[in-house]
Amino acid sequence: MTALIEIRDLLIRRNGLDVLKVDSLDILCGETLAVVGPNGSGKSTFLLVLAHLLKPEHGHFLYDGMPLANLDDSEYRRKISIVLQEPLLMDMTVEQNTGLGLKFRGMPKNEIRERVERWLSQLGIESLAKRRAGQLSGGEAQRVSLARAFALEPELLLLDEPFSSLDPPARAKLLEDLSVLLAEDQRTTVFVTHNLKEAAQMGDRVAVIINGELKQVGAPKEIREKPADKLVKEFLKEF
16 A cells, blocks of 8 residues: 655654654555544644644655645645534534535535535435534534535545544544544545544554654554553553
8 A cells, every 4th residue: 555645754843842753654545544642742733744734843744755845835735624623613504614615616516515415414414404503513513524524525634633522422423433434435534532442443553642752653453462662551551
């Protein structure tokens, strides 16, 4: 399987401090990579790097074989979609929110309608199409955020703890549905969470970041059975 993203010797600094180091990481086309670590470990920083919102101090970052520095920012961002912890919906209907990014890109109305209908159905919220955003539960709103992201058909989908603000039943159901959807869709996805159980359920592989350093990457079973060092082992004890 080929790599969509190749990272080597990456260093991110903020306010004069080293906040993230990644010696080597390939993110493979079509895989879901779950990124785990304690709060404040550097997971969200890593996501900002992937979104090209933070620029490395040094290191190599290739996207589809091309240095990211050689890609125009707007061109690159058309290739990605991001879903954050809190749903960011406009005061309009579910279908209007889902198609908003496509409208900004000037897509024909009939194609917008087709994509919106498809992804509302995939996320199980087609019955909510005419409902306004303010009338949604937290779980429903996050499903709309996901439908909007998928509707853009990105090459890279970035998920920043998309379940963290949900109550346990909504969280468990959305985790289950999204796991199935990603397995079927085969879209390259990076899923950030502090919960190893969620990572194991969602991820083809798991990347462990602790104290601003990528410590280990591997299958969930491999991470559990053969932690790379004492810090990874201690983190795993929480689960």
